[in-house]
Amino acid sequence: MRAVFQWSLGTRTLELGKRTLIMGIVNVTPDSFSDGGLYLDPAQAVTHAIQLLEEGADIIDVGGESTRPGSIVAVNAEEELRRALPVITELKKLRPDAVISVDTYKAGVARAAVAAGAEIVNDVSGFRWDPLMARTISEVKCGAVLMHMRGRPEEWRSLPPPGDVVLLVRRELREWVEAAVLAGVRRERIALDPGFGFGKNFEQNYPLLARFQELQSLGFPLLAGTSRKSFIGRMLAKDGKDAALPDRLYGNLAAHTILIFKGAHILRTHDVKAAVEAARVADTILAAH
Numbered sequence: 001m002r003a004v005f006q007w008s009l010g011t012r013t014l015e016l017g018k019r020t021l022i023m024g025i026v027n028v029t030p031d032s033f034s035d036g037g038l039y040l041d042p043a044q045a046v047t048h049a050i051q052l053l054e055e056g057a058d059i060i061d062v063g064g065e066s067t068r069p070g071s072i073v074a075v076n077a078e079e080e081l082r083r084a085l086p087v088i089t090e091l092k093k094l095r096p097d098a099v100i101s102v103d104t105y106k107a108g109v110a111r112a113a114v115a116a117g118a119e120i121v122n123d124v125s126g127f128r129w130d131p132l133m134a135r136t137i138s139e140v141k142c143g144a145v146l147m148h149m150r151g152r153p154e155e156w157r158s159l160p161p162p163g164d165v166v167l168l169v170r171r172e173l174r175e176w177v178e179a180a181v182l183a184g185v186r187r188e189r190i191a192l193d194p195g196f197g198f199g200k201n202f203e204q205n206y207p208l209l210a211r212f213q214e215l216q217s218l219g220f221p222l223l224a225g226t227s228r229k230s231f232i233g234r235m236l237a238k239d240g241k242d243a244a245l246p247d248r249l250y251g252n253l254a255a256h257t258i259l260i261f262k263g264a265h266i267l268r269t270h271d272v273k274a275a276v277e278a279a280r281v282a283d284t285i286l287a288a289h
Contacts, residue, residue, distance in 0.1 A: 001289070002263040005221045008188040009119040009143035014058075014099070016191075016221045016265040020279040023059040023101065023268040024052030025227065028083040029066045042086040049091050053098060056276035059120065061268060062087050062113075063103030067124050067153050067198070077108045084109070085116055092117030101145070107132035114140045124149055124198065126176040127183075138184030145191045145223055146180060148173050150199025165204040166211045169194045174218055191221040191266065197229040205231040209255060212262040225268035226255045253278045261286065 004017035014021065026049045028042070049060045064084035065075040088100055101120035102113035107130045110121040120143040127133045127146055137144045148169050151159050162168045173192050181187055194215060196205050205226075215222055226232065232251045236243035243251070249271055256267050256275055260282040269275040 001286070002222075002265060003216060003219075005265065006188065007143055007191060007221055008186070009099070010141040010189070011119055012099075014143075019283045020260050020264065021058040021266045022056060022272055022275050022279060023061050023223070023225075023266055024049070024055075024057035024272045025268060025270050026052070026060055026062050026087065027066070028062060028064050028087055042090060045087045046090045046094065049087065049098075050095065052272045053095060055273040057272045059099045059101055059266070060091065061101040061103050061120075061122055062091075062118070063122075064109070065104070077106050080104065080106065080109050081112055085112060088113055088116045088118050101143075105129045105133065107136040110142075111136050111140055114142050119143055120145065122193075123147060124195070126173070127180050127185075128176065134180045134183035134185050137180070137189070138186070141189075143189050143191070144180075144185060145193050146173070146177055147193035147198065147223075148176075148195040150195075156199050156201075159199055159201075162200075162204065164207075165200060166207055166214055169208065170215055170218065173215070177218070177220065187220070191223050192218060193223040193225065193268075196224065196226045197231060200231075202231045202234050205229075209258055209262075212259055212264065216263045221265040222263055223266040223268060224259045224264045226252055226259070227269040227271065228252065249274060257282050 002017050007014045007016050026045055028045050052060060062084050064080035091098055100118045101122045102118040103122045104110055105123050105125040121137055122145040123133060124147045126148060177190060194208055228245050228248050232248045233242035236251050253274060256278050260279060267275055
């Protein structure tokens with residue numbers, strides 16, 4: 001059974017654990033691996049975000065920079081804000097009750113996004129790439145997702161094997177979250193993400209799925225993002241070719257269900273309607289246990 005948490009976002013509190021929350025992805029980027037270029041126009045991005053809310057998304061995660069495998073060109077803060085800020089501002093205007101997350105590792109982007117209405121900062125670097133991020137989270141008093149990543153995207157294909165990947169993720173997440181707390185981030189504002197696919201190769205993601213419940217010992221809410229990722233595409237490969245992105249849905253729903261049974265509180269996904277329905281059934285089974 002998963003623990004119940006009150007996740008403080010500053011302006012409100014989300015109850016986590018009674019049912020699975022779904023975080024819908026809106027990438028305002030030209031080069032994200034799944035939907036790059038589809039929502040570069042702010043109006044299209046806002047329309048898509050509203051559609052995800054109507055499909056049942058509890059949180060909308062807006063990102064202005066891709067961290068896909070092999071990515072080596074960083075987007076500066078000004079460009080990232082130019083992409084993401086109009087979407088956050090307009091979405092908050094049209095849906096003032098929407099819970100919005102900003103997917104960024106830059107403290108300046110995080111601060112501006114929270115001022116525009118975001119209530120969560122989702123940092124793929126675990127607060128490590130920008131030394132000002134933890135202090136910024138502390139000052140703006142928002143919720144935060146601290147994610148595990150091995151190396152940087154341009155290094156992923158050459159990283160040495162991690163040994164026991166679950167022990168590594170658990171140990172490093174514990175170290176990084178304690179550093180964030182020492183920098184002033186309140187514990188009740190933090191959720192953790194093991195970072196499926198982020199510096200973990202095909203084989204390393206499955207132990208992380210199978211033993212996901214071991215991360216509950218860290219004592220924080222758990223977010224998981226497996227949506228459309230290559231380790232699922234490769235498992236479903238045919239004729240030597242990874243499954244195309246739309247053909248990864250059913251495999252991903254299997255991963256979602258396992259994650260819920262092993263303690264995930266939030267699932268981050270492109271396919272919100274399917275995830276909402278799968279989570280509803282899984283949550284009902286858990287409640288009947």
